[in-house]
Amino acid sequence: MAKISINLATGSFQKEEIIVGIDLGTTNSLVAFINPDKNPQVINDAGKGILVPSVVYFNSQNEAIVGNEAKEFLTTDPANTIFSVKRLLGRSYKDVAEHKDIFSYKVIDDGTDALVKIQAGDRFYTPIELSAEILKELKARAEHALKTPVNRAVITVPAYFNDSQRQATRDAGKLAGLDVMRIVNEPTAASLAYGIGLDPTEQKTIAVYDLGGGTFDVSILQIQNGIFEVLATNGNTYLGGDDFDRAILNYWIENNKLDFAAVAADNILMQTLRLKAEAAKKALSTQNLYNEQVGEIWCTLYKQTFEQLITAKVDETITACKNALKDADLTSADIDEVILVGGSTRTPFVKQAVENFFSKKPQDNINPDEVVALGAAIQADVLAGNRSDILLLDVTPLSLGIETMGGLMDVIISRNSKVPTKAGRQYTTSIDGQVNMKISVYQGERDLVKENRKLAEFDLKGIPAMPAGLPKVDINFLLNADGILTVQAIELRSGVKQEIEITPSYGLSDDTVEKMLLDSIEFAQSDVEQRMLIEARSEGEQLLYTAERFIEKHAEHLTEEEITETKVHIEALKTALATQGKDTILKKADELNEFTRPFAERVMDAAISTAMKGKKIE
Ligand code: AMP
Numbered sequence: 001m002a003k004i005s006i007n008l009a010t011g012s013f014q015k016e017e018i019i020v021g022i023d024l025g026t027t028n029s030l031v032a033f034i035n036p037d038k039n040p041q042v043i044n045d046a047g048k049g050i051l052v053p054s055v056v057y058f059n060s061q062n063e064a065i066v067g068n069e070a071k072e073f074l075t076t077d078p079a080n081t082i083f084s085v086k087r088l089l090g091r092s093y094k095d096v097a098e099h100k101d102i103f104s105y106k107v108i109d110d111g112t113d114a115l116v117k118i119q120a121g122d123r124f125y126t127p128i129e130l131s132a133e134i135l136k137e138l139k140a141r142a143e144h145a146l147k148t149p150v151n152r153a154v155i156t157v158p159a160y161f162n163d164s165q166r167q168a169t170r171d172a173g174k175l176a177g178l179d180v181m182r183i184v185n186e187p188t189a190a191s192l193a194y195g196i197g198l199d200p201t202e203q204k205t206i207a208v209y210d211l212g213g214g215t216f217d218v219s220i221l222q223i224q225n226g227i228f229e230v231l232a233t234n235g236n237t238y239l240g241g242d243d244f245d246r247a248i249l250n251y252w253i254e255n256n257k258l259d260f261a262a263v264a265a266d267n268i269l270m271q272t273l274r275l276k277a278e279a280a281k282k283a284l285s286t287q288n289l290y291n292e293q294v295g296e297i298w299c300t301l302y303k304q305t306f307e308q309l310i311t312a313k314v315d316e317t318i319t320a321c322k323n324a325l326k327d328a329d330l331t332s333a334d335i336d337e338v339i340l341v342g343g344s345t346r347t348p349f350v351k352q353a354v355e356n357f358f359s360k361k362p363q364d365n366i367n368p369d370e371v372v373a374l375g376a377a378i379q380a381d382v383l384a385g386n387r388s389d390i391l392l393l394d395v396t397p398l399s400l401g402i403e404t405m406g407g408l409m410d411v412i413i414s415r416n417s418k419v420p421t422k423a424g425r426q427y428t429t430s431i432d433g434q435v436n437m438k439i440s441v442y443q444g445e446r447d448l449v450k451e452n453r454k455l456a457e458f459d460l461k462g463i464p465a466m467p468a469g470l471p472k473v474d475i476n477f478l479l480n481a482d483g484i485l486t487v488q489a490i491e492l493r494s495g496v497k498q499e500i501e502i503t504p505s506y507g508l509s510d511d512t513v514e515k516m517l518l519d520s521i522e523f524a525q526s527d528v529e530q531r532m533l534i535e536a537r538s539e540g541e542q543l544l545y546t547a548e549r550f551i552e553k554h555a556e557h558l559t560e561e562e563i564t565e566t567k568v569h570i571e572a573l574k575t576a577l578a579t580q581g582k583d584t585i586l587k588k589a590d591e592l593n594e595f596t597r598p599f600a601e602r603v604m605d606a607a608i609s610t611a612m613k614g615k616k617i618e
Helices: 093-102 127-146 163-175 186-193 241-255 260-265 267-283 303-327 348-358 371-383 510-522 524-553 560-579 582-612
Strands: 019-024 028-034 040-042 055-058 064-066 081-083 118-120 123-125 152-157 179-185 204-211 216-224 227-236 289-294 297-302 337-341 400-404 408-413 421-427 437-443 453-460 473-479 485-491 497-502
Touching (some): 019 186, 040 371, 055 127, 123 127, 123 582, 127 152, 127 163, 127 524, 152 163, 152 186, 152 371, 163 179, 163 408, 163 421, 163 524, 179 186, 179 371, 186 204, 186 337, 186 371, 204 303, 204 348, 216 303, 227 303, 241 260, 241 267, 241 297, 241 303, 260 267, 267 289, 267 297, 297 303, 303 348, 337 371, 408 473, 408 524, 437 497, 453 485, 510 524, 524 560, 560 582
Parallel strands (some): 019 152
Antiparallel strands (some): 019 028, 028 040, 055 064, 055 081, 118 123, 204 216, 289 297, 400 408, 400 437, 437 453, 473 485, 485 497
């Protein structure tokens, strides 16, 4: 095995090897690298195009097809064509239920806080696996174009992504066979692409306005001493260029005196008109009139009309900018630079609105589709140690986390995080009446704690007895500038608290760190697969526990048949748990869920009405 030396101060690898920058987007993804001339460059493998649509199609053999080819199945086989998976990454069904109508594929509703899964064919996929398919495609394209193995990457995420969404992105990278050197905020990457923040003496406040196909966000960043701090973010994750297309489509339907329902019922016509609407929008970025015909339908649009059609949406983005500034306690006069990101900022009306609001010409000379990936490549280059001009901050060389169900490592502070840093996460109990919680702290990159280094263990005692899932235990990690880690656990309902101090670097040699990192790379894929199996098992077991208790407790409200049938499903899940892999376990769990849902709802309604009886309504 090639020896790779690791700079412990930066956690970076010193070997001459390309680290790519990846923009893993909701609609499109792309990959960039630093070319031999030391300039960031996007990869266009064999002329396939720079943008890879973030769409995954599963054919009847369960093979994944990614990108433009997959996009073609959106209309012909929507149930097995997964788009917008970024919206599901690190989220539970509860998080996304409100917007479930936009998904044409099956998002499993298990009514819990568990992470969502998607069904395609007879398989179940997590958003992590689906994102990994997109990343694998980008990795393959980069390898093909650069004619060298690509094993390391910097991946960008929106500034508003929470810890769980960031962890999911890291896991997706791992599963794709990539060592994720760092997760970088998209606005930070965009600033780097414009060279902002590269000089550590520079102090600037910048606004990054990002309007893509389906999402909008604005971030206010403060750059000081080479540190990018997100002061505020605002936006709407369901607003973008797609809304402009829809507005044009509706306008044409109205203008041609067509019946909307009739057009909507004709899938092919609808799709054709939608594509024409997008073409019109793009054309109007450089001309004043678009005029085409689809059969008998006139697709005519003047730039001025288009601008009227989108005014309300654009105004909404400006309101978000106002709110972001307010949250950051700033006014537009405090903003030194404004950066445009996302394909929809090509619309001149959008550009002008941003300029009017900030009273400043926004930076727009870098292609707005590419700017984030280019910045990610620059960040990758910094991590590779190729840029001595950039201040490298002290970072923690190994991840710190705690043990969760099934012996899994739940990372709280990830490797390469700048120190000092703090992070936390909320946990709960898995058994009714649980009064103690064991907290085991680990260090390392492997998914199973047994492969990592145990740092400490303590008990949070005296949690008041409550049903499983009700206690809220916050676990907070604080790593100070001297490398001392304080772990605090607090049950929020009762205030029960416990705290310890650890020195993670104690007894840790450079060789050990190096070995731990190399092992994590070697076992990355199998680790994530094991993690997913363990997670499926835990979920299945939790469901068994709930289902068994449910039929015991509410037997009087259920029919004989319902009880017998539920027991059959319970047995099937038990067998799957004992003998089968992830997909079968999840399938059986889903079947049990689907079967019990109608009468579980009925029993709940009955319980509520019993509780209401005899109560005076005032
Ligand atoms: P992104 O999500 O950043 O890839 O942005 C994609 C969005 O940008 C889509 O809604 C595209 O229709 C839109 N877009 C791409 N090119 C243009 C253009 N020339 N003018 C206006 N919108 C564009």
